[in-house]
Amino acid sequence: MTTRFVPIVEKYTLIVTEKPDAAQRIASALDLGRKAKRMKKNGVPYYVAKRDREIVVVPALGHLYTVTGETSRRNFYPVFNFKWAPRYAAEKGAHRIRQWLQVITDLARDAGTFIDACDFDLEGSIIGYSILKYACDNKETVSKRMKYSTLTEEELEKSYDEMLPHLDFALIEAGRTRHEVDWLYGVNLSRALTIAAKEWSGNYATLSTGRVQGPVLKFLVTREKSIRSFVPMPYWEISAELKIDGQLLEAKYIKQIIQTKREAEAIQSACQGRNGHVEKIETKQYRQLPLPPFDLGTLQREAYGLFGYSPKRTSDIAQRLYLDALISYPRTSSQKLPPVIGYKDILKNLSKVAEHKGLAAELLAKPELKPNEGTKEDPAHPAIYPTGKLPQKTLDGSERNIWNLVVRRFMAVFGESAIRQTMKVQVSINDHVFFLKGIQTLKAGWLHFYEPYARTEETLLPRLKEDQMVDVNRIFLEGKFTKPPPWYNPSSLLRKMEKVEIGTKATRADIIQTLYDRKYIRDERMALTDLGFEVFEVLRNHSPTVVSIKLTKELERRMNQVRESKEKRENVLASVIEILKPIMNEFKEKQKEIGEQLSDAIRRAKLQERIIGTCPTCKTGNLTVLRSRKTGKQFIGCTNYFENSCKTSFPLPQRGTIRIPGKNCRGCGWPTVQVFVYGKRPWTLCFNPRCSLKEKRMRRVEMPNMQPRS
Amino acid sequence: MKCQICSREAKESGYCDLHSMAHESITRKYERWNEALGISWKEYLSEIAKNPLTGEWTREVAEHLKKLEKR
Numbered sequence: 001m002t003t004r005f006v007p008i009v010e011k012y013t014l015i016v017t018e019k020p021d022a023a024q025r026i027a028s029a030l031d032l033g034r035k036a037k038r039m040k041k042n043g044v045p046y047y048v049a050k051r052d053r054e055i056v057v058v059p060a061l062g063h064l065y066t067v068t069g070e071t072s073r074r075n076f077y078p079v080f081n082f083k084w085a086p087r088y089a090a091e092k093g094a095h096r097i098r099q100w101l102q103v104i105t106d107l108a109r110d111a112g113t114f115i116d117a118c119d120f121d122l123e124g125s126i127i128g129y130s131i132l133k134y135a136c137d138n139k140e141t142v143s144k145r146m147k148y149s150t151l152t153e154e155e156l157e158k159s160y161d162e163m164l165p166h167l168d169f170a171l172i173e174a175g176r177t178r179h180e181v182d183w184l185y186g187v188n189l190s191r192a193l194t195i196a197a198k199e200w201s202g203n204y205a206t207l208s209t210g211r212v213q214g215p216v217l218k219f220l221v222t223r224e225k226s227i228r229s230f231v232p233m234p235y236w237e238i239s240a241e242l243k244i245d246g247q248l249l250e251a252k253y254i255k256q257i258i259q260t261k262r263e264a265e266a267i268q269s270a271c272q273g274r275n276g277h278v279e280k281i282e283t284k285q286y287r288q289l290p291l292p293p294f295d296l297g298t299l300q301r302e303a304y305g306l307f308g309y310s311p312k313r314t315s316d317i318a319q320r321l322y323l324d325a326l327i328s329y330p331r332t333s334s335q336k337l338p339p340v341i342g343y344k345d346i347l348k349n350l351s352k353v354a355e356h357k358g359l360a361a362e363l364l365a366k367p368e369l370k371p372n373e374g375t376k377e378d379p380a381h382p383a384i385y386p387t388g389k390l391p392q393k394t395l396d397g398s399e400r401n402i403w404n405l406v407v408r409r410f411m412a413v414f415g416e417s418a419i420r421q422t423m424k425v426q427v428s429i430n431d432h433v434f435f436l437k438g439i440q441t442l443k444a445g446w447l448h449f450y451e452p453y454a455r456t457e458e459t460l461l462p463r464l465k466e467d468q469m470v471d472v473n474r475i476f477l478e479g480k481f482t483k484p485p486p487w488y489n490p491s492s493l494l495r496k497m498e499k500v501e502i503g504t505k506a507t508r509a510d511i512i513q514t515l516y517d518r519k520y521i522r523d524e525r526m527a528l529t530d531l532g533f534e535v536f537e538v539l540r541n542h543s544p545t546v547v548s549i550k551l552t553k554e555l556e557r558r559m560n561q562v563r564e565s566k567e568k569r570e571n572v573l574a575s576v577i578e579i580l581k582p583i584m585n586e587f588k589e590k591q592k593e594i595g596e597q598l599s600d601a602i603r604r605a606k607l608q609e610r611i612i613g614t615c616p617t618c619k620t621g622n623l624t625v626l627r628s629r630k631t632g633k634q635f636i637g638c639t640n641y642f643e644n645s646c647k648t649s650f651p652l653p654q655r656g657t658i659r660i661p662g663k664n665c666r667g668c669g670w671p672t673v674q675v676f677v678y679g680k681r682p683w684t685l686c687f688n689p690r691c692s693l694k695e696k697r698m699r700r701v702e703m704p705n706m707q708p709r710s
Numbered sequence: 711m712k713c714q715i716c717s718r719e720a721k722e723s724g725y726c727d728l729h730s731m732a733h734e735s736i737t738r739k740y741e742r743w744n745e746a747l748g749i750s751w752k753e754y755l756s757e758i759a760k761n762p763l764t765g766e767w768t769r770e771v772a773e774h775l776k777k778l779e780k781r
Binding site for chain 2: 225226227228229230231232233234235259260261481482483484533600
């Protein structure tokens with residue numbers, strides 16, 4: 001009898017990552033020679049590393065599976081039956097995913113060990129879990145988990161050596177619940193709105209709302225209503241112009257708001273021509289602690305305030321910096337920096353950059369490095385910090401801005417408290433009290449490290465003594481009006497969402513973007529469109545629970561309990577279905593009425609979209625993009641043209657698409673348009689033929705010709 | 711019945727919900743304006759209609775009320 005020789009082939013370890021960049025970094029970090037082999041199959045990259053055994057690292061492309069309805073029909077509601085399916089089966093244009101999943105399945109077939117190395121948060125956990133379950137034949141039960149907060153080689157190696165024995169199933173369950181709840185809300189309500197509008201008008205327009213989107217729209221509508229129905233109230237302010245040591249200073253009257261003109265004028269005449277008497281000087285010193293390290297929300301707000309970046313843009317830039325191993329994982333709500341991250345090593349590395357060298361050296365010279373941490377915590381990740389790795393390629397302007405900001409904030413956290421002093425001088429003028437206020441920094445402390453980004457006010461007052469007499473140059477009265485509340489901007493809306501705890505750090509920026517995409521809001525100031533108003537009105541009238549902040553918060557609480565294994569996913573889903581059932585019935589009953597209301601708003605929104613601004617000639621009409629019926633050419637014309645009262649028109653380029661950015665020309669203040677021509681960079685066009693910037697440009701062109709020849 | 715200013719459904723006041731809100735605001739605030747500046751209702755309407763800080767709906771209602779006054 002002969003024995004057949006069967007070679008024992010050791011099976012490799014398969015690591016699944018969230019993105020291709022992360023796969024490459026993980027594979028290189030785990031390879032003994034720090035250089036993993038890049039492979040490609042059917043256009044899908046993966047990496048082979050040699051360590052104690054062969055390791056294959058394959059990336060995902062974010063979510064490869066998604067929640068979808070049990071049937072492929074899309075034009076009906078309610079729909080409460082769903083399943084998880086590959087994205088290519090649920091979404092248009094996701095064909096690439098089919099091949100991607102096939103490659104993962106093929107690689108899984110010969111693997112012996114499975115490791116999930118996706119980002120350690122809700123989204124990452126769902127991505128890894130669904131791939132291991134569906135594409136790797138139920139390997140989620142035997143898979144191990146790598147947990148890391150930076151993509152540096154050291155941390156990745158440590159994470160591999162100390163990997164968790166299994167997936168975090170509570171986190172996965174919480175992620176599944178969130179996706180499924182949001183799908184139930186989003187699909188049912190969005191379909192109800194879209195179908196109602198289409199059935200009435202025959203035209204298709206995507207309308208949407210969701211569990212978080214509805215309440216966010218409510219914030220915007222409430223604010224917009226107060227702005228649009230605002231009546232400014234008159235009031236007066238009184239100031240005294242004092243002359244002290246040749247310096248002119250403005251002291252404010254004790255009562256900041258004077259409500260009647262009569263009273264204001266009486267005070268003015270009582271003080272006019274009198275001298276001032278310094279009655280009291282109060283100085284106070286206070287310590288200003290360093291700002292805490294960045295969590296995602298504070299980074300997004302700071303970047304908006306400093307550079308004008310939208311929360312989504314900041315989040316995308318931070319993600320790129322993380323994938324380049326320059327900063328730690330950005331989707332964190334932590335304001336803590338544990339010592340394990342190695343403060344000194346990070347600072348030593350940062351000192352290799354010329355612009356950070358001096359500051360890093362100052363901190364390294366301190367006997368102890370102790371960060372001033374904030375109160376917020378995140379069980380999975382620390383606050384955002386620079387890894388100490390230096391950019392290997394040239395960062396673009398926005399990437400450098402965010403990286404420098406993270407670096408400086410990290411340094412500032414270790415700085416000492418700043419010492420500031422305020423000075424309040426009470427000056428009496430004919431028994432009327434005025435105040436002079438000064439503020440100065442006595443010791444910069446952490447402000448020195450955060451210098452380019454710290455916004456501190458400095459007002460120095462001259463030397464003054466109590467009982468001193470001061471000259472009063474004049475008393476002036478200023479009539480003012482109260483201002484309406486400000487519109488939300490991306491930063492303040494984000495803060496509001498964080499404050500009322502709706503949405504997650506990973507989804508808030510996307511929700512804001514969706515409101516723009518659906519044309520519910522426009523411009524940076526987030527002005528609500530008619531469409532935004534009508535969608536809200538429909539929801540408020542027919543499904544008030546959908547825009548209820550209380551209900552959304554309650555759902556958030558229950559979903560967080562799933563994360564802590566204190567609540568069951570099934571219970572949360574059953575409650576959501578019970579909430580949605582009567583709402584969907586009401587929508588069905590009132591579909592015609594809702595459809596009419598929405599269709600009208602869509603039509604007005606389309607008109608509004610084409611309006612560029614008020615006509616500078618007649619001042620009553622609106623300038624809009626029109627097309628001539630005779631020639632077919634596009635141009636800008638006044639809406640009063642149709643009433644034969646204004647013939648203002650301006651030519652436009654005939655090629656390309658015209659969009660209205662909602663910004664005025666910095667030269668003449670006229671509204672502008674943006675021109676998009678395929679293959680060319682879009683440009684902003686001021687159509688004012690007499691714009692000062694155009695004249696300047698013309699002069700620059702003419703000038704060289706006017707130079708006398710030598 | 712349609713709102714006297716826009717195409718939305720009107721309430722008893724002749725204005726829609728949104729313009730009614732602005733109308734109430736105008737009426738409520740007049741007393742304070744009168745106290746502050748000693749001006750008539752007509753002057754008040756003109757003042758708020760031309761003030762750049764006035765809300766869009768308020769301005770529309772103020773203009774509408776001004777027209778009614780003229781009649």
